[in-house]
Every structure is written in C-alpha cells, then in structure tokens.
Amino acid sequence: MPGITREEVAHLARLARLELKGEELEHFAGQLDDIIGAVARVSEVADQDVPPTSHPLPLTNVMRADEVRPSLTPEQALSGAPAQEQQRFKVPQILGED
C-alpha cells in the first residue's frame, strides 16, 4: 500500500508554502512514504479497543481562572519583528490587484 503519492507531496508543499523541485518531490515522497509506513505499523498492534491518542498524558480539564496577567510591552512584542510601523507588525503585500 503506497503511503503517499508525489501529487500529495506537491499539494502539501503548496499548503506549507515550500517550493520544491521535481527531484525533491520524488525524494521526499519516498522518505515520507517510509515514515508513514513505519508509523502505520502501530495500527497492526493497536486493536479496535485502543482509542487514538492525541496527548501522551491522561489529563483532562486543565483550565485557568479568568484573571488578567501582565502582557508584554508593545516594544517587547515587536522586538522580534523583521519590520514594524505605527507600533504594528508590518507584513508584505497579501493580495495583488484584482
């Protein structure tokens, strides 16, 4: 059973905004296929009665009281921004002209 096709890798790359060349797509498709195959072996031992896990700890309902805690200052918040203007994060053009 093939885990992942070249087309699926191209689709994922587009969603992740990664520019991949043709040979890279082939290369990663093979690698990802190996990884998925390895992970898929889990389902060989996990029976129907084993629920899928999304968290390693058997915890639920970890909640916080609705109490305000100090925020960063705007200067601190913006300190890692590549560009800023008017105390805001400056980002490149999102959409071109219609």
Added chain:
Amino acid sequence: MTVIDLESYEDALATYDPVMGLEVHVELGTKTKMFCGCSTELKQDANSQTCPVCLGLPGALPVVNEIGVESAIKIGLALNCEIAEWCRFARKNYFYPDMPKNFQTSQYDEPIAFNGYLDVQLEDGEIFRVQIERAHMEEDTGKSTHVGGATGRIHGASHSLLDYNRAGIPLIEIVTKPIEGAGARAPEVAKAYVAELRELIKALGVSEARMEMGQMRCDVNLSLRPHGTEKFGTRSETKNVNSLRSVERAARFEIQRHAAVLNSGGTIVQETRHFHEEDGSTTAGRIKDNAEDYRYFPEPDLVPVAPSRDWAEELRKGLPELPRLRRKRLKEEWGVNEHDMQSILNAGAVDLIVATTDAGAPSDQARKWWMGELARNANETGRSLDELPVTPAQVARVAELVASGDLNDKLARQVLEGVLAGEGDPDTVVEKRGLKVVSDEGALGTAVDEAIAANAAIADKIRGGKVAAAGALVGAVMKATRGQADAARVRELILEKLGVEG
C-alpha cells in the same frame, strides 16, 4: 464594476426555494483571552495586550480559560444542545498574517455543543424553529490595516500592519443546520434568528453581543433549488454581515442574484461574498472550492475538555428565562400590544424598564420615560439607551416625584435633562434648579387671586358657567409660577374661588 443582474424577489420565490445556513461568531466577554492571561479590553494601544502564547512564540504553552468553557456550555444548553462529555481543540492551519501562529486554535469534529434548536418569533407572531448543528470554541484573529491601496482595501495595498490585541479573544461559533421551509420569509427568519440569538447571549451574560462593535458577526450561506426538488443548490457565503438589517438584506439580495444567474442558464459559483452596507449588495470574494485544506489535527498543547455532567447540570439550573418567553411574560404584565413590545425591544429598553420597575416605578411610568424623553435624547445624541448617563433608579425616583405631586411632567423632563447633563441625582437637580411644584397653597392661592383680578372678563365668563374658559386662567397661573404649579390643582382652586362646580 460589473453590474449584477437581479431577479425580482417575487419571481425568484415563484421558481425557487431558498435554503440557508447561518454561522454566527460571538466574542465572549471574558476578562482574558481564550488561552492566555492577556486582557481583552477593547480600544487599547496597538500590541499592548500580547504575550508569547498569543504571539505564537516558540515554547509558549496555552491553557484554556475556564470562563470561556463555561460560557460555551451555557450557550449550548440555552440552545437545547447536547454537551460533549469529552472534546478536544484542533489546529486549523492556514497562512494569513492575522494569526501569528499560522493556525487558529478551534474545534473540528468534536464541538463542545451539538444538536440543538432555537425557536424564533417572526413579526406576525409565528414561531419558527431553527435547528442548531453545533457551537464550538475558538479564538479571534488580529486586526489588519491595509496600507497604500484605495480606501484601506486589501486589493492593491502595498503592505499591511497587524495589531494582535484581538488575536486570542474567545469566540464561540454557532452553526445552524440547513434552514429549509422558510420560503419567502427566509430573510425575515435569518434576521429574527440573529436577533433572538443576540438577546439570548446577552441574557446569559456571556457577551454584550454588540454587532456594531464586531462582538457578534454573521455569515449567511444561501442556495436556491427549484420548487419540488430535494437536492440543495450551490451556495454562496456572504461574510461578516454585521447588523440585523444587513442580515435580512444580504439574504434577500442573494436570493435575487442566484435566481437571475440560474434563470439565465448560468451556474452559481461556490464562493465567499462581501456585503456592502451602502446599497445592500454583495460582491465576489474568494472562490471556495472543496480543495480548501486546513489540515486540522488535534491540538497537542491542550488537553481534552471533559465537562462533568454535574457541572453541566449545575449550569443548566442557573440558566435565565429565555428572552422570547420573558418578553411574552413582560408584555402581559405591562399590558402592551405586540407592536409596542417590538418597539421596546428594538429600542433596547426591555432591561432598563424592568430595572426601573424593580426600583419601584409603575411599569407605565417606566415605559413612558424610557420610550419618550430618554429615547428622544438617545436618538438625538446618537447613543443607545443604555449609554445614557442616567440609571433606572434615577428614572424611578423621577417617577416617584411625579406620583407624589412634587413634580409635574414638564418639570420632570427638566429634571431628566439635568441628570443627563451631569448635574447629579434627580433630587440634586430639583434642588439646584429650584424645580418644585408650588404646593404651598397660600402662594398658589395668591397667584390664582392675581390671575382672576387681572382677567376679570374671563372670570365672569366662568362664573356664568363657561367652565372651559378656565384654561386661560390656568395658563396665566402656570406662567406666573414658571410652570412649577400642579395644573390640575390650579384648575380646582380657580373653580373653587369662582364658586363653580368642575
């Protein structure tokens, strides 16, 4: 700008049956964000309410806000939903700078509340049941400002500026099942549903749900199918329709637009559309094919939420009376008709009148002041009634002063004017402005005597039995006392002194 063809509303409905789906986002009124302790206060300095969690900095760990979860359960219960015994958050991945994390923390296939309904009342009193698919927890995005393009639009902007104060504020998204069978009343049902939902949210105390402030926003999904067919047509999704009137207009416009496209042999494109307040039209936005892929997966940084049945039942016990039933009860208690009740609701006066009667005023007096003088002032100054600087207790005090004869209506209006102008409590305004009805019988008697003496001819007419002429003398006394006399008492005194039976 392309001209959009529209079919007449009647012709559209003669051929097609509209099906709607409404998605409403409600910003909760919690003190802090959904997953961190940053304040949610509005209109603060840009980027002054952020932290490593809501900025998505490496290593930061979110923890869910207890009141956020509680509010979601309350909303679910009030919408007659089942409450999940166990549910998770999920990451909705997308590249757009309004979320610094590059994903929105939301819920995917495990919403906290599902399978409910809300009964809404249409203007003629008919009850329409809107089925609820789900209500789930998520977080708001940051605010973008687009620079360099025409009128702040994203198209043609050279760059954009981001303020993340809003990023992470708790949102509850409430999604209806397809609304079928509303026919020509679909736009009215949409409006009534959003209106009822807003009242419900306010009654629950989980949000102020001010649509004009973006605290409640509606997306209208609409499709048409030919009468007699079952299969849904292709839908359009009109985003961010932010007033009750706009919800109705957007639905109506889309019915007419879809019908024109279908009648001319065209096909509807599945897309998002933007609503324009100025003319009630919609224009095309993003094309939404099914290839949209958010790669949802369970959020590994948050543990599941498993509301105990005891907690849910405790919250159920604390639910307020449903707004629609409460309005029905109040309508009967106040003895008003459907139309007046609707006006009171539209004016946002229901709670204020209730609070005023709670403070001791008779309901007719409470209604009279809120819907009269105060509504007029609110209208003139472009404020809502609850933004006026006058409290229900103060209005009740004014009503009390009128009832005791210390003020007449004219003086009471001046007292309210003083309160609104910030001159203090009603009693303070009465004191400062000297606005007391002249109840000193001696002083009033003197004023009446003077008026009779100065208007001998009129007095003779009254003596001769023309009681209606007394109005002129009442006017003279009111003028002499600068409006501070009780007109009814003045009339009594005049007739008494002239020896005439009223």
